Amino acid sequence: MVGVFLGWAAAAWSADAYKPSEATLDLYKAKCQQCHMADGNSPLEPLNFVDGKWTHGDKIEDLVKVIGEGVPGTAMLPFKSQLTPEEIVGLAHYVRSFDKTPVKASGGTKTKPAGKASDGKTAKPRKGQ
Numbered sequence: 001m002v003g004v005f006l007g008w009a010a011a012a013w014s015a016d017a018y019k020p021s022e023a024t025l026d027l028y029k030a031k032c033q034q035c036h037m038a039d040g041n042s043p044l045e046p047l048n049f050v051d052g053k054w055t056h057g058d059k060i061e062d063l064v065k066v067i068g069e070g071v072p073g074t075a076m077l078p079f080k081s082q083l084t085p086e087e088i089v090g091l092a093h094y095v096r097s098f099d100k101t102p103v104k105a106s107g108g109t110k111t112k113p114a115g116k117a118s119d120g121k122t123a124k125p126r127k128g129q
């Protein structure tokens with residue numbers, strides 16, 4: 001059961017079969033929620049984490065960068081002097097998990113089915129070596 005569920009979650013959200021730790025939840029409440037809302041669903045689009053739009057990229061690395069370095073000229077300040085790298089990564093995963101749209105296929109994750117001989121020949125295991 002659990003295995004099936006995890007498999008499903010990983011397939012649906014590849015990057016985010018992720019469960020935030022208590023510490024991450026506390027940090028979010030203390031430092032992020034006042035702007036980004038408890039459920040990440042801010043009415044202001046640049047602050048919204050659920051709409052599937054990521055101004056600065058939707059990969060964990062992109063979010064880590066924004067959280068660490070901020071967005072100059074906006075209310076999004078750099079947090080790297082207040083948070084450890086681990087805390088920032090935890091928050092990046094948490095915030096990304098508000099967005100339920102599947103991570104866009106970035107190519108290379110699904111490889112072509114192997115061993116399908118498209119030219120009609122049966123796939124031979126290997127030539128004599």
Ligand code: HEC
Nearest residue numbers: 031032035046053054055056057063066071074075076091
């Ligand atoms: C004072 C308000 C404020 C606080 C507090 C704040 N943010 Fe932001 N955040 C913003 C604003 C405004 C933006 C949009 C910046 C822009 O225009 O690109 C933003 C953008 C972001 C983005 C990029 C979203 C995207 O679409 O690419 C992430 C990720 C983010 N914040 C995470 C966090 C996290 C995590 C925290 C807590 C550690 C936090 N923010 C705290 C105001 C805030």
